[in-house]
Amino acid sequence: MIEIERKFLVSSEAFKNVAQKSTRIIQGFLNTTPERTVRIRIKGDSAFITIKGISNSSGISRFEWEKPIEVEEAEQLLLLCEPGSIEKMRYEIKSGDHTIEVDEFFGDNQGLIIAEIELRDENEPFLKPNWLGKEVTGDSRYYNSQLSKKPYTLW
Template structure:
């Protein structure tokens, strides 16, 4: 239940041609406390409830627990979320032996594109595609919970 991932900015739309799946995601947060974030997600026609713990000092790992819920349950819970609903399309891309999830944000986060790769251990090497830019792992402002509070359009 420990998630290890690295986050990167994306430098071009080349990744879209390589995506094998793209899904609209609407998500909100019942709790944005960094020690225990509680997220509700509507991913296509599926609902997901996720609890995340506090990130490690280097930002690479943290506790994550997820369970599927019914679509109507997710829709009801989204109405209870704190202000700042996230709207994005997640593109899934296989690169070498790893899968990248590239989130293309809309609404107040329009223009932001972030790629994540999940790893088995913190020092695991992986192939970096040409569209992968600056690493932002551990930078809290790029967490979805923070983007719901301080959206990309408000950055200077």
């Protein structure tokens, strides 16, 4: 239940040429305190509730608990969420033994593209495609919970 993840800005849209899958995501947050976030997400035709804990000092690891819920339940829970929602398209790209998830944001976060890769341990090596830009792991401005409160277009 520990998520080990690194985040990067994306320097070009070349990732779209190698994506195996893309899925529309809409999400909101019931809670966005730094110690814990509670997220409601509709991803394609599935829905989830997720609780994340505070990140460790490197910003790479944190507790994550996620359970599937009915889409109808998620739609109702989204109505209870804090102001500010996230809309994005997620692209999945195979890179060696890993899958890189690239999120292209819309709405108030238009123009932001972030890549995430989940690892088995914090020091695990992985292939870095040439469109992977500056690392932003641990920079809370790029957390979806924070983007819902202070969107990228307002920076």
